[in-house]
Amino acid sequence: MAQTVAEFLVERLQGWGIKRVFGYPGDGINGILSALQSSKGRIKFIQSRHEEMAALMACGHSKFSGELGVCMATSGPGAIHLLNGLYDAKMDHQPVVAIIGQQKRMSLGGNYQQEVDLLSLFKDVASAFVQVCMEPSQIRHLIDRAFRIALVERTVTCIIVPNDIQEMPYEPPPREHGSIVSSAGYDPAIVLPSNDQLQQAADILNNGKKVAMLIGAGAIGAENELMTVAELLGAGVAKALLGKAALPDDLPYVTGTIGLLGTKPSWDLMTECDTLFMIGSSFPYSEFLPKPGQAKAVQIDVDGKMLGIRYAMDVMLQGHARQTLQLLIPLLKQKKDQVWQRQIRENNKEWNKIVEERAIASADPINPQLVFHELNKRLPNDCMLAADSGSTTFWYARNLLIRKGMKASVTGSLATMCSAVPYAIAAKFAYPARLSIAISGDGAMQMLGMNELITISKYYKQWNDPRLMVIVINNMDLNMVSWEQRALGGYPKFEDSQSIPDVSFASFARSIGLEGYRIEKPGQIEDTLDRAFALDRPVVVEALGDANVPILPPHMSAKQIKSFFKALIKGDDEASDIIKQVYKQVTAG
Numbered sequence: 001m002a003q004t005v006a007e008f009l010v011e012r013l014q015g016w017g018i019k020r021v022f023g024y025p026g027d028g029i030n031g032i033l034s035a036l037q038s039s040k041g042r043i044k045f046i047q048s049r050h051e052e053m054a055a056l057m058a059c060g061h062s063k064f065s066g067e068l069g070v071c072m073a074t075s076g077p078g079a080i081h082l083l084n085g086l087y088d089a090k091m092d093h094q095p096v097v098a099i100i101g102q103q104k105r106m107s108l109g110g111n112y113q114q115e116v117d118l119l120s121l122f123k124d125v126a127s128a129f130v131q132v133c134m135e136p137s138q139i140r141h142l143i144d145r146a147f148r149i150a151l152v153e154r155t156v157t158c159i160i161v162p163n164d165i166q167e168m169p170y171e172p173p174p175r176e177h178g179s180i181v182s183s184a185g186y187d188p189a190i191v192l193p194s195n196d197q198l199q200q201a202a203d204i205l206n207n208g209k210k211v212a213m214l215i216g217a218g219a220i221g222a223e224n225e226l227m228t229v230a231e232l233l234g235a236g237v238a239k240a241l242l243g244k245a246a247l248p249d250d251l252p253y254v255t256g257t258i259g260l261l262g263t264k265p266s267w268d269l270m271t272e273c274d275t276l277f278m279i280g281s282s283f284p285y286s287e288f289l290p291k292p293g294q295a296k297a298v299q300i301d302v303d304g305k306m307l308g309i310r311y312a313m314d315v316m317l318q319g320h321a322r323q324t325l326q327l328l329i330p331l332l333k334q335k336k337d338q339v340w341q342r343q344i345r346e347n348n349k350e351w352n353k354i355v356e357e358r359a360i361a362s363a364d365p366i367n368p369q370l371v372f373h374e375l376n377k378r379l380p381n382d383c384m385l386a387a388d389s390g391s392t393t394f395w396y397a398r399n400l401l402i403r404k405g406m407k408a409s410v411t412g413s414l415a416t417m418c419s420a421v422p423y424a425i426a427a428k429f430a431y432p433a434r435l436s437i438a439i440s441g442d443g444a445m446q447m448l449g450m451n452e453l454i455t456i457s458k459y460y461k462q463w464n465d466p467r468l469m470v471i472v473i474n475n476m477d478l479n480m481v482s483w484e485q486r487a488l489g490g491y492p493k494f495e496d497s498q499s500i501p502d503v504s505f506a507s508f509a510r511s512i513g514l515e516g517y518r519i520e521k522p523g524q525i526e527d528t529l530d531r532a533f534a535l536d537r538p539v540v541v542e543a544l545g546d547a548n549v550p551i552l553p554p555h556m557s558a559k560q561i562k563s564f565f566k567a568l569i570k571g572d573d574e575a576s577d578i579i580k581q582v583y584k585q586v587t588a589g
Contacts, residue, residue, distance in 0.1 A: 002169035005136050006035035009099075009161070012143045013043055015184040018070055020044040020429060021099075022057040024081075026074020028101025028114070031166025046429060047458070049451035051078050053422045055085020055098065056411075060423030062094040063409040064384060065430040068151055069094065075101040075163075076114030079121065084416055086125045086156045091413035092217070092242065093303070095150040097157050098122070102132065104164040118160050126158035133161045137171045141182035151186050154303075191302055192324060193317040201298045201315040202331035208275025208296060210340045211235035214258060214289075217242035217412070218280020218302060218321050223404075225325035226279070227251065233277075234335035236344035238266040240283040241397055245408040249401040252345045259288050260553050261397035264354070265347040267554035278313075280321045282306050284413075300324050355399060357588035363546035363581065366522050368392075368473045371543045372399035374525050375471065378533050380435055381405040386423035388440040388449070389415045391479035394551050396439055418448040424468060425455060432463040442474040442542075445505055453505075456538050457512045468538040472505050477547035487556075490563035492572035509540035519543040548577040550585055 003011075009032060013021070021043060025033055036045050048054040051073040058069030069089070073082050079100040089096040100122075102108070103115050122130045129149045133139050139161070146157040173179045193201075205211060211233040219226060220243065230237050230253055237247060238258040247254050255265035270276075270290050276297040283289075289311050290297075300317045301307050307316040317324055335341075359373035372395045379385075379400075385408040387396035393410055402408055407427065411419040424438035440449050453470065460466045478500060482493045506516030515535055517528045519542065532539045556564075568575040 004031065004035065004166065005133070005139050005161070005168050005170045006031035006166040007038065008170040009139055009143060010035040010039050010043060012140065012184060013070070014039070016068075016143070016147050018043055018068070020046050020061075021070045021072050022046045022048055022054040022061070022426070023072030024048055024051045024054055024074070024078060026078045026101065028075030028078065028103070028163050029072060029099075029161075029166070031163060032072065032099065032101070032161065045072075047455070048422070049454055050448060051081030052084050052418070053448060053452055053455070055082045055096070056088060056419050056422035057085075057426040058096045059085055059089035059092070059094050060386065060409070060419070060426035061430055062089065062096055063092070063423070064407055064427040067430075068147060069096040069426070070099065071096065072099045073101070075103055075118070076116050079116065079118055083121075083125060085422075088411050088414045088416055088419065090125055090156045092411070093154040095154050097146050097150050097159070098126065099159050099161065101166075102160050102162040105134065105162050106164070108162075122158045122160075126156045128153050128155045129157040131159060133159065133165050136165065136168050137173045137179070139165075139170070140173060141180045144182040144184055147184075148186050151188065190320055190323050192319045192327065197315060197317055198324075198328050198331060201317055202328060204296045204298055204314055205233055205275060205277060206333045208233070209337070210273045211275045211277060212269045212273035212290070212295070213237040213277045213279065214240065214281055214283060215243045215246045215279045216240040216281025216283060217246070219243055219246040220280075222279075222322035222325055223247060225322055225329065228329055229277075229325060229332065232329070232332045232334050234338045234341040235277070236265070236269045236341065238262070238269055240281045241393070241410055242412040243281060244397070245402050245406060246280075247402075248404045250403060252348060253341050255344065255348060257397040258283065259285050261394050262288065262554050263351055263398065264554045265344065265351050268347055269344065276311060278311065279325070283310060286310065354588055358585050359399065361584040361588055363549050364577070365520060365544050366525070366546060367549050368395055368475070368543070368545040369399055369549065370522060371471070371473065371519070371525060371545075372396070374529055376401055378529055379403070379406070379437075383435045383437055384408070384424070384427040384431065386410070386420045386427060386436070386438050388420035388438070388444040389417050389480075390441040390443060391483070391551055392420075392439050392441045392473055394480070395473070417444040420444065421449045421452040421456075421470060424470070425452060425459075428463060428468050429459075433465045435465065435467050435469065437469045437471065439471045440473075441479065442472060442476065442503065442505070443478045443500060445472050446500060446503060450503075450505065450508060453509055453514060453540065454512055457514055460538050466537050467535065469532060470509075470538070470540045472540060472542040473545040474502070474505065474542045475545035475547035476500055476502050479547050480551070482547065483551045486567040486572065487564045490566040492567045492570050493574065495573065505540050505542045509538075515539040517541050546581070548574050548581045550578065550582045552582075552585055
């Protein structure tokens with residue numbers, strides 16, 4: 001029998017090195033699903049509970065493996081559901097290809113069931129490339145272009161395949177006018193700045209007396225070079241949230257994360273430096289960077305569009321971080337005066353004491369920081385961490401310390417809820433012998449995270465190491481927004497919008513064949529975590545957190561303080577407990 005378009009599509013995916021596709025079925029992609037079945041497992045179809053989760057898994061796969069992610073959905077509602085996860089990939093610059101079905105070509109324009117104008121719908125999220133396959137020989141170059149563009153531009157692309165086309169015999173492109181004959185594969189080039197630019201950057205960095213480095217996701221993979229530069233320049237190193245895994249936190253000159261979720265040493269680093277060296281980061285919050293004109297500045301970024309838009313840069317180097325640093329290092333001079341870095345080291349020591357004191361402060365029932373404090377002690381060096389958006393992001397950023405060998409990521413620019421569990425699942429499929437850990441709040445778990453526990457239950461026995469851990473802080477509150485209402489909006493917590501039901505996530509986990517533990521008192525934390533890490537299967541560990549433990553920025557402006565107390569005065573139901581907890585946290589250390 002002749003090869004169908006769908007069978008050729010699957011064969012072409014193999015040619016691009018794709019090993020798995022994340023998705024959810026529907027009749028709009030039945031031809032492709034049949035072709036995947038016929039491939040006898042050469043490409044695995046990983047079934048999520050929801051198309052949004054499939055797209056988040058594809059994004060998570062790209063973040064943790066460095067490879068291109070692929071997701072798939074049917075026409076109409078399935079395609080619509082993909083969008084949030086695809087925007088997560090687009091905004092965090094991850095290469096992801098979406099393959100979606102469509103109604104038969106002859107029905108299009110007839111207001112047919114599940115007919116959606118998919119080209120218009122996807123023209124923003126997949127603006128780099130979105131096309132409909134209109135005839136069989138077209139599928140070859142659509143696949144090749146979608147994959148190559150996604151990789152070259154580190155973005156989202158989309159192929160729409162009507163279901164009648166999927167079943168038609170594949171025809172190679174004919175040798176005639178108008179035909180396009182494409183090829184698979186992409187070997188990325190290394191982008192490097194000129195020697196003159198490197199020397200200009202080196203001159204600024206060598207002349208700086210107080211050098212602050214800010215590193216992001218683009219610096220991941222350049223660990224040795226980053227350490228060499230920091231040690232030569234006597235610099236401190238702050239990390240944007242997506243760059244948390246770029247350098248270990250146990251290096252004495254690494255100040256941790258920056259921004260609202262950041263550390264006091266990172267705030268001090270930026271407010272006191274005279275030179276800024278930004279590497280592979282598009283950190284957007286200018287209020288946490290040096291004041292305009294305070295610092296001479298150098299930036300490295302592989303994407304020329306991202307140069308010079310966060311701070312007034314003196315030298316902008318377009319290039320891959322690792323290779324650019326390798327060329328820069330011979331031009332740097334060893335700083336003889338290490339007073340600046342010694343100050344940074346002392347700031348870090350003092351901050352670590354404060355973080356520990358804040359973690360052990362009493363709460364009702366459990367201080368969420370204490371959970372992360374104890375988790376820190378038990379994380380294996382090769383674990384993979386995925387944190388959700390919300391107050392858990394804050395504790396992840398502040399309290400979890402990355403060590404050499406760990407991988408970690410969050411949803412960055414989009415900051416969508418529900419990313420942690422699908423990220424952790426994707427990481428586990430990419431590295432089945434390593435422990436994957438999702439860190440989530442109860443809001444994200446109730447929204448979609450619980451559904452993907454079913455996905456874990458479906459697949460965990462296939463993994464070399466069946467362990468996957470989901471940590472849930474259950475405080476019956478959409479906590480991050482509650483604090484934003486108080487500190488930014490200046491009004492009390494709105495109970496109708498913020499309070500959510502108490503759900504036993506541990507019981508749900510046990511009901512679907514996983515293990516589940518519920519921590520209700522601080523004294524149960526250590527023993528429960530020990531039992532969880534000793535298990536040979538996935539586990540959900542939920543801790544009943546105190547929603548009134550404050551999320552304190554590294555520096556509060558007078559406006560934020562005024563808004564916060566204004567909210568309490570207006571009659572926040574939790575005002576008394578909040579004041580007690582704020583006092584404990586502010587006076588810690």
